[in-house]
Amino acid sequence: MDWEEITLGNGNVNQGHFYLPKGTTLFPLDSWGGNNKTKMGAQFSVTFPGTGETTKTDIDGKKRLLRETRGESKRFIAHHKLKPGDKVFIHKKGERDFLVSKRPPESPTFEAWAEDFDNQIKKALSTSEEERKKQLQKATGKSEKTTVTTTVFKRNPYVVAEALIRANGICERCKSNAPFERKSDGTPYLEVHHKQPLSENGQDTVTNAIALCPNCHRELHFGKNA
Ligand SMILES: [Zn+2]
Numbered sequence: 001m002d003w004e005e006i007t008l009g010n011g012n013v014n015q016g017h018f019y020l021p022k023g024t025t026l027f028p029l030d031s032w033g034g035n036n037k038t039k040m041g042a043q044f045s046v047t048f049p050g051t052g053e054t055t056k057t058d059i060d061g062k063k064r065l066l067r068e069t070r071g072e073s074k075r076f077i078a079h080h081k082l083k084p085g086d087k088v089f090i091h092k093k094g095e096r097d098f099l100v101s102k103r104p105p106e107s108p109t110f111e112a113w114a115e116d117f118d119n120q121i122k123k124a125l126s127t128s129e130e131e132r133k134k135q136l137q138k139a140t141g142k143s144e145k146t147t148v149t150t151t152v153f154k155r156n157p158y159v160v161a162e163a164l165i166r167a168n169g170i171c172e173r174c175k176s177n178a179p180f181e182r183k184s185d186g187t188p189y190l191e192v193h194h195k196q197p198l199s200e201n202g203q204d205t206v207t208n209a210i211a212l213c214p215n216c217h218r219e220l221h222f223g224k225n226a
């Protein structure tokens with residue numbers, strides 16, 4: 001992700017501080033300084049649309065906030081009439097060029113989000129047991145929402161229906177019975193897949209469709225030998 005979301009607390013609004021999320025990797029590593037000006041990090045620029053101000057700052061690594069943007073942040077918060085609970089977004093525009101806005105950045109595509117999450121899982125899997133324990137201990141168990149954009153192909157329901165009727169409750173790949181029946185209407189649960197994906201110019205036709213059990217379907221999309 002090339003942005004971070006900050007939910008404003010009373011402290012942010014009153015003090016004009018933007019506390020940065022824990023573990024953020026948005027900012028250059030050398031910009032994380034100490035807790036006073038004798039231990040400054042390298043500066044980057046931050047622009048505040050609305051008030052039109054741009055300033056240079058490093059990060060107070062102890063308090064995890066933008067050291068030099070207090071006045072600008074306060075004026076930005078006042079200009080946009082932000083209250084505790086509102087969100088601000090810090091977008092990365094360049095290596096040392098950031099922008100604060102009250103609007104969410106354009107949502108990532110679902111695929112970009114999923115790839116990013118996949119990479120986070122890979123990273124988690126490769127950390128030490130000690131580190132994994134530490135991460136789990138500090139977790140609150142609460143999950144925040146995020147928004148992604150999904151672009152879909154419009155599919156022909158008659159193609160799906162025809163493939164399901166043809167399969168008659170049996171996976172057309174492994175020939176096993178559908179693993180369960182649908183809660184909604186008791187019909188066997190199979191998923192209709194396109195042999196040649198629509199995204200690769202496959203046709204939405206009965207001959208390009210195959211009714212699959214969920215295992216076969218996942219394997220065709222994610223399996224090593226698919
Ligand atoms: Zn199957």
Ligand SMILES: [Zn+2]
Nearest residue numbers: 192193194217
């Ligand atoms: Zn599929």
